[in-house]
Amino acid sequence: AGRWLTPPLGPVRFDNRFFLLEWPQDRSVQPAVNIEEAVGGEWVAPQVALESWREGEAIAAPPILHILKVLSQGEASFDLPRLQNPIEANLGPFRKIEFRPGVLLFPLATPTLPPAQYTNTYVLGTEEAVLVDPGSPFDREIDWLIEALRETEKKLKRRVSAIWLTHHHPDHIGGVERLRRELKVPVCAHRLTAEKLDISGVAVDRILHDGEEVTLRGDPPFGIRVLHTPGHASGHLCFYEKAIGSLIAGDLVAGFGTIVVDPPDGNMEDYLSSLERMRLLAPTALFPAHGPTIKDAVGKLEEYLAHRLWREERVLEAWQAGLTNPPEMLSKVYEDLPAIAELLAVRQIEAHLERLRDHGRLD
Numbered sequence: 416a417g418r419w420l421t422p423p424l425g426p427v428r429f430d431n432r433f434f435l436l437e438w439p440q441d442r443s444v445q446p447a448v449n450i451e452e453a454v455g456g457e458w459v460a461p462q463v464a465l466e467s468w469r470e471g472e473a474i475a476a477p478p479i480l481h482i483l484k485v486l487s488q489g490e491a492s493f494d495l496p497r498l499q500n501p502i503e504a505n506l507g508p509f510r511k512i513e514f515r516p517g518v519l520l521f522p523l524a525t526p527t528l529p530p531a532q533y534t535n536t537y538v539l540g541t542e543e544a545v546l547v548d549p550g551s552p553f554d555r556e557i558d559w560l561i562e563a564l565r566e567t568e569k570k571l572k573r574r575v576s577a578i579w580l581t582h583h584h585p586d587h588i589g590g591v592e593r594l595r596r597e598l599k600v601p602v603c604a605h606r607l608t609a610e611k612l613d614i615s616g617v618a619v620d621r622i623l624h625d626g627e628e629v630t631l632r633g634d635p636p637f638g639i640r641v642l643h644t645p646g647h648a649s650g651h652l653c654f655y656e657k658a659i660g661s662l663i664a665g666d667l668v669a670g671f672g673t674i675v676v677d678p679p680d681g682n683m684e685d686y687l688s689s690l691e692r693m694r695l696l697a698p699t700a701l702f703p704a705h706g707p708t709i710k711d712a713v714g715k716l717e718e719y720l721a722h723r724l725w726r727e728e729r730v731l732e733a734w735q736a737g738l739t740n741p742p743e744m745l746s747k748v749y750e751d752l753p754a755i756a757e758l759l760a761v762r763q764i765e766a767h768l769e770r771l772r773d774h775g776r777l778d
Contacts, residue, residue: 416498422510422617424707425671426530433478435498461486471659474514474700474710477504479764493650506570507562514708515700517541517637518569521560522573523551526588530672530754531705534586536560542633544573546598547654547663548581548704552589560590561597574632579623580604581665582648583611585594587704591617607641607650611680623652644693646686647674653693660699660712668715669695670706673757678764681725683766684773690720730767734777741765 416435421428438446446747460465465483467473475483481504485494497503504511512520519538519675519695527534527550533549544563568574577600581587600618604612607698609619630636640655647666655664666674667689676686694716701709701716709715726748733747741764745752749760771777 416495417478417482417501418499419501422477422512423524423533423555424520424535426532431478433482433498439696452677455533469516471515471661471699474515474708475765477510477512480504481511500755505566507566509563509566514702515656515659517656518661518663518684518702519573519706520702522565523549523556523560523590524553525550525556525586525589526552527705528672528675528759530716531669533705535702535704535706538564538573538575539639539656539663540573540631540633541635541674542572542574542630543637544575544628545577545579545603545631545639546575546594546600547579548579548585548587548665549590549594552585552587552702557590557593561594564598573633576600577621577650577666578602579609579654580612580619581653581663581704582651584648584666587665588612588617602628603766605650605652607645608648608652609650611650619641628657642693642696644689645682646684646689647681649682649685651689657699660697662693662696662698662701662712664701664703666704666710668701668703668719670703670709671703673679674719675762677759677762678769681762681766683727683770686766687720687723687770690716690723694720727761727767727771730764731771731776741768 417433419431461483465487468475468583470724481501482498486498505575509521517540521536521574523536524532525534534539534548536549537547538544538545547687575598578591578594591602603621603623604619606622612619623641630638638657640657642655644651644653644667650667651664653667676683676736694713697714699711729748733744742759744764745757745760748764752760
């Protein structure tokens with residue numbers, strides 16, 4: 416009943432085959448949920464599962480969402496061609512990825528830090544929409560995104576009215592100028608991001624403020640709260656969708672790999688404070704700039720906090736052992752560190768040392 420290849424959201428992709436099985440309810444043996452590979456499960460009608468997605472209770476990957484929509488519209492045996500050839504689930508050259516209603520994801524190839532190779536560009540809204548982090552500098556990727564946005568407006572009636580930036584790093588702003596011209600919309604960012612972009616010749620048309628609330632027109636309306644979350648970058652923003660609790664997280668977290676905190680613009684104290692602030696907000700899902708969506712949002716934020724504090728204790732132990740030069744501390748602080756990551760690891764150690772010094776723990 417279909418064959419799907421997962422989009423390039425991470426370093427591992429899956430070639431999935433789906434099967435439709437008719438199994439009478441009066442048989443003595445019934446299929447059971449494999450609890451080793453799932454948090455939970457139940458047998459439900461397609462319409463019920465689809466409504467659970469619409470209410471934000473469930474996250475649905477592209478093939479699941481398509482299958483549920485097809486099965487909810489009639490007898491499955493009559494709709495096998497739609498299941499087997501899901502061209503209707505495309506938006507231009509992209510597969511439609513909408514893990515939650517009103518949050519469309521387009522992974523664009525960018526020259527970002529490994530292991531990531533793509534930056535997630537988001538379209539938020541159910542009618543009026545904002546485009547978040549069009550990061551690719553490559554013409555082919557932006558050509559595809561423009562085509563996808565046209566299809567999004569045609570098929571889903573969602574039209575981009577502004578470009579929002581989480582922060583100023585190159586893998587998040589590479590396509591901004593071309594899309595500004597193509598879409599004829601303003602670019603919006605935090606004041607500190609605007610100051611940095613101004614130096615490189617990228618103008619920000621409107622400043623987004625911490626705590627600002629924006630309601631995008633639609634059915635239903637899409638309410639977003641702007642949150643200043645410095646640490647990875649001084650002007651970093653997250654965007655919190657209030658009705659369901661989705662957090663567009665930028666580079667606060669990653670779907671795989673780690674987040675670099677690089678002084679002086681990166682600050683470890685600010686980063687830990689931003690993680691804690693978002694943890695207390697208790698989002699129901701994280702939509703990072705790199706990697707797949709994270710369902711256990713609070714668990715992931717707690718994991719990040721615990722890991723950074725654990726790493727900081729390793730830095731302190733190295734300092735107390737008489738190692739004060741960050742490159743010399745690498746073997747004490749990190750295990751099995753690949754050579755390609757050594758420079759970034761040194762920068763993390765410097766960020767931790769800065770925080771330890773500010774807390775008086777290096778005296």
